[in-house]
Amino acid sequence: MVKVYSPHYSGMSGQIGKSGVHMVRKGVWIMREWLKPANPNTTAQQEVRSDFAEAVSKWHTFNAAKKAAYGYYATSGLASGFNVFIGEYRKAADATAKNALEPTEFTVTVTSDGSTPVEGATVKFTDTGSTVERYKGESDSNGEASGALRADGNKTYDLYITADGYEPYVETGLTPSDATKTVTLTAS
Numbered sequence: 001m002v003k004v005y006s007p008h009y010s011g012m013s014g015q016i017g018k019s020g021v022h023m024v025r026k027g028v029w030i031m032r033e034w035l036k037p038a039n040p041n042t043t044a045q046q047e048v049r050s051d052f053a054e055a056v057s058k059w060h061t062f063n064a065a066k067k068a069a070y071g072y073y074a075t076s077g078l079a080s081g082f083n084v085f086i087g088e089y090r091k092a093a094d095a096t097a098k099n100a101l102e103p104t105e106f107t108v109t110v111t112s113d114g115s116t117p118v119e120g121a122t123v124k125f126t127d128t129g130s131t132v133e134r135y136k137g138e139s140d141s142n143g144e145a146s147g148a149l150r151a152d153g154n155k156t157y158d159l160y161i162t163a164d165g166y167e168p169y170v171e172t173g174l175t176p177s178d179a180t181k182t183v184t185l186t187a188s
Contacts, residue, residue: 054098055089062102069103069148072134088152103148106179110139110161114184117143121163121185125149128156128173139163149176161185 021034059067059082070081085101092098110121123145125135134157137145149157157179161169166185 051090052086055086058089058098058102059085063105065105065146065148066103069135069150073150092152097152100152101150104151104176104179105146105148106176107144107146108139108159108161108179109182110143110145110163111182111184112166112187114182117141118163118166118185119143121145121161121166124160125157125174125179126160128158130158149179151176159183 019034020031022029022031024030067081070085072081073084074081088101089098092101108123110118110123112118117139119139119141121139121143123135123137123139124133125147126133134149135147137147139145149155154175156173156175159169159171159174159179161183163185165188167188169183169185171183
C-alpha cells in the first residue's frame with residue numbers, strides 16, 4: 001500500500017464520484033475503492049422499515065406536552081425524547097403495547113381554598129418511590145400546571161407541590177389518569 005503524507009490530503013473525507021472514498025481512520029488518512037453497500041430488501045427488512053415509519057408518524061401526532069414527557073426519559077446527553085420513543089416503540093410487542101406508549105395529558109389545579117388559584121406553585125411528578133423527575137412545572141395565574149405522563153407498563157407517580165407560604169403537598173401512587181386533579185394547599 002502506498003502511503004501519502006500531505007497537508008492537502010489530511011482534511012479530505014467522503015466519496016469522490018463512484019470511484020473512491022477518503023477518510024481518516026484511527027488518525028490515519030485512508031483512500032479506498034468505493035463499494036456499493038448492500039441494501040437487503042427482504043420481507044423482514046421491509047417490516048423493520050415500516051415499523052420505523054409508523055413510529056415516526058406516531059411521534060408527529062404528539063403535541064408539545066406529550067413530546068416533553070419523553071424528554072424526561074432521555075437521560076444521556078446524546079438521546080432525545082424522540083430517540084427514547086422510537087426505541088420503546090420498536091421494543092413494544094404488539095399494537096396494543098405501541099398504542100399504550102402515547103402519554104396521558106393532565107392538568108393539576110392548585111388552590112388555597114378550593115377556588116382561589118395559587119400562582120407559581122412548583123408541581124413535580126416523580127416515579128413512585130424515586131427521586132427521578134418525570135414532570136416539573138409551575139402553576140400559572142389560573143393555578144394550573146399542565147403536562148403529560150407515560151402510562152405504559154403500569155407506571156405510577158408521586159406528586160409533590162410546593163409554594164411559598166403553604167405546607168408541601170404529597171400524594172403517592174398516582175396513575176396518569178389520576179393526575180388531573182384540584183389540590184387545596186394548607187397555609188403554613
